Amino acid sequence: GDSVTQMEGPVTLSEEAFLTINCTYTATGYPSLFWYVQYPGEGLQLLLKATKADDKGSNKGFEATYRKETTSFHLEKGSVQVSDSAVYFCALSARQTGANNLFFGTGTRLTVIP
């Protein structure tokens, strides 16, 4: 079945460090891939998405490239800030019986220290 495997956390980085959170997926067909972010006490916010192979999603300095050959969608940011501290979820959308449902990874908690 469809699934997402996400790098386990927690991850602690110093401000301005480089961030990579690994995400790989298993899916039939042609899924879309997403990164969602959840700040403390809040809901899920879409961070970026890619809908086909070799697409790059980017937002707020974060990037991820849809790699079909390695079935990956790793999240990267060149210089993290304290305000980036949150839980990051990789997700895929694949059509099932009727609608497209999101399958989430287990989430990676990022803490950025000054």
Next chain:
Amino acid sequence: AAGVIQSPRHLIKEKRETATLKCYPIPRHDTVYWYQQGPGQDPQFLISFYEKMQSDKGSIPDRFSAQQFSDYHSELNMSSLELGDSALYFCASSPGQARVTDTQYFGPGTRLTVL
């Protein structure tokens, strides 16, 4: 911009009671999804609706039911509540015909605590 609205934001119930959660999608979004996120867990898909019809079903217990109304808002009804139902319940909406490429926009969630 308008977002997905969920009510109530917090709900405390006793075991074996019932609860109703409401979701108001973004205007002109006709697809609604419900997810359950247990403590420290990833969100799990429960059920979805498109144009007021159930379109897919995930790991929703038989004690739960849901529907989408003519104004596209949705309600999740939960009966015979158990301690394990304590979780954050998210509603999400998307436009159009629920294509794989569509983004799902999440509401802030309803935190249900069962005592």
